[in-house]
Amino acid sequence: MNASSATPARVWVVDDDRSVRFVLATALREAGYSVDGFENADDVLAALALRGAPDLLYTDVRMPGDDGLVLLDKLKAAAPRLPVIVMSAYTDVASTAGAFRGGAHEFLSKPFDLDDAVALAARALGTEHGAAAPAAEAAPPADTLIGDTPAMRTLFRAIGRLAQAPLSVLITGETGTGKELVARALHRESPRAARPFVALNTAAIPAELLESELFGHEAGAFTGAQRRHIGRFEQADGGSLFLDEIGDMPLTLQTRLLRVLAEGEFFRVGGRELIRVDVRVIAATHQDLETLVAEGRFRADLLHRLDVVRLRLPPLRERRADIAQLAERFLAAAAAKFAATPKRLSKPALERLLAHDWPGNVRELENVCWRLAALAPADSITRADLDEVLAASGPARAADDDWDARLSAWARAQLAEGAQDLHAHARERFDRALLEAALEHTGGRRTEAAARLGLGRNTLTRKLGTGRKRS
Ligand SMILES: Nc1ncnc2c1ncn2[C@@H]1O[C@H](COP(=O)(O)OP(=O)(O)OP(=O)(O)O)[C@@H](O)[C@H]1O
Numbered sequence: 001m002n003a004s005s006a007t008p009a010r011v012w013v014v015d016d017d018r019s020v021r022f023v024l025a026t027a028l029r030e031a032g033y034s035v036d037g038f039e040n041a042d043d044v045l046a047a048l049a050l051r052g053a054p055d056l057l058y059t060d061v062r063m064p065g066d067d068g069l070v071l072l073d074k075l076k077a078a079a080p081r082l083p084v085i086v087m088s089a090y091t092d093v094a095s096t097a098g099a100f101r102g103g104a105h106e107f108l109s110k111p112f113d114l115d116d117a118v119a120l121a122a123r124a125l126g127t128e129h130g131a132a133a134p135a136a137e138a139a140p141p142a143d144t145l146i147g148d149t150p151a152m153r154t155l156f157r158a159i160g161r162l163a164q165a166p167l168s169v170l171i172t173g174e175t176g177t178g179k180e181l182v183a184r185a186l187h188r189e190s191p192r193a194a195r196p197f198v199a200l201n202t203a204a205i206p207a208e209l210l211e212s213e214l215f216g217h218e219a220g221a222f223t224g225a226q227r228r229h230i231g232r233f234e235q236a237d238g239g240s241l242f243l244d245e246i247g248d249m250p251l252t253l254q255t256r257l258l259r260v261l262a263e264g265e266f267f268r269v270g271g272r273e274l275i276r277v278d279v280r281v282i283a284a285t286h287q288d289l290e291t292l293v294a295e296g297r298f299r300a301d302l303l304h305r306l307d308v309v310r311l312r313l314p315p316l317r318e319r320r321a322d323i324a325q326l327a328e329r330f331l332a333a334a335a336a337k338f339a340a341t342p343k344r345l346s347k348p349a350l351e352r353l354l355a356h357d358w359p360g361n362v363r364e365l366e367n368v369c370w371r372l373a374a375l376a377p378a379d380s381i382t383r384a385d386l387d388e389v390l391a392a393s394g395p396a397r398a399a400d401d402d403w404d405a406r407l408s409a410w411a412r413a414q415l416a417e418g419a420q421d422l423h424a425h426a427r428e429r430f431d432r433a434l435l436e437a438a439l440e441h442t443g444g445r446r447t448e449a450a451a452r453l454g455l456g457r458n459t460l461t462r463k464l465g466t467g468r469k470r471s
Helices: 018-030 039-051 068-078 092-102 112-126 150-164 179-188 207-215 251-261 289-294 300-306 321-336 347-356 361-375 383-391 394-416 421-440 446-453 457-471
Strands: 010-014 034-038 056-060 082-088 108-109 169-172 197-201 242-246 265-267 274-276 280-285 310-311
Touching: 010 018, 010 039, 010 310, 018 034, 018 197, 039 056, 039 068, 039 361, 056 068, 056 112, 068 092, 082 112, 082 300, 092 310, 108 112, 150 179, 150 310, 169 179, 179 197, 179 242, 179 280, 207 251, 207 394, 251 265, 251 300, 289 300, 310 361, 321 347, 321 361, 347 383, 394 421, 421 446, 446 457
Parallel strands: 010 034, 010 056, 056 082, 082 108, 169 280, 169 310, 197 242, 242 280
Antiparallel strands: 265 274
16 A cells, blocks of 8 residues: 555544654554644644544543543544544553443554554555545545636646656745645656655654654664664655755755765665665755755755755735635535535625735635634624634744744754753753844844843843853
């Protein structure tokens, strides 16, 4: 089974133990599923409200917050048809019975054999015979790019032309503008369409695991590497590899990637066998790579190799004429998922949508539409419904989530690398970011910047002093 031939079934893995999440998600991805991991029940329920139910969910029982059985209960109410596999080290009668009474599809006792865990997915989805996803769920229209504005038409033409040529493509654009969707379209329209499309988000994977994610590793290559792991490059052989957030790739790995791109061959981590692959690389970034190059954080030669052709995705605020059509599509998708009639936007509501600045771009619009589908009381969406939903969305919230996630990914990676004195180091960077933002905001006026931050002017001056000394 591979993920390229049809839309892969979506599987969610819920476990507070990061290593279980990682190992199970990786095995499921290798089997061709599209997998998201969650560390607690609250995050699952939030994602469910935003994105609708996945095709299958694995959950641990003992977790901080709602435990897996409470989550199972809530899932049965919110998404009655979703098959849930309950995993637990506590194979006592009570939790097994509780799980089945609660409507669990299967019970998996820990520690489990990975192959068994993956085989359960095929059984639960009714795909033992190799289909990538159950027919009813396959090929959602979600993969089609929507847009009728001149900017988008130009882009579609470019995709059509570029898909045929085996060139590396660099897709730039703000977060949520559809970079991944464009990468998928480039693959789908290409002669490689029957081979895998494999995506890797560089920013989402702890730095210490990235190399083996890309190039694979042999059993015993490092502590915890119990079995051979096939990296994304090999998985994508004959197809396309989408490297998202390429600007976040650590420099050492950039060097290795450059070499692999130049030579078309590599060794797995800890391996002796030279692996040759034929992969088209499509990279994406929301950062300005030229600036990163100037700052010494991105290799100029790697940029040249990736940037044979560049596609720029315009932010949504530069193509407002697409908003109505996109909103209609997202409201229809939400309605189909909730088995309800699609809600419509009243004229004042549409005007409010058109006036919004959409810092989170199409993803923000999509989230807003899903919330409206779930929360607006009547079939016609009012301006007031929209004010309420927009107040809860927006960049601050998105940036907040992102900030927390990145900070904790950073801390985990530092700890894994054996870093000491993490708190002092983090606080220095934290202070510096706040100070620089406040000074920029106030045009360099220190008293005002200090007041805005809630700091005394002397404290600010002292902190500025430390920041300068260190940098
Ligand atoms: N033109 C479009 N038509 C339909 N849906 C779109 C379009 N652009 C984006 N979307 C939807 O918006 C969401 C975000 O798109 P995508 O993940 O491709 O953005 P991205 O630019 O890769 O974001 P990030 O930089 O944060 O990874 C997806 O759910 C995608 O389906």
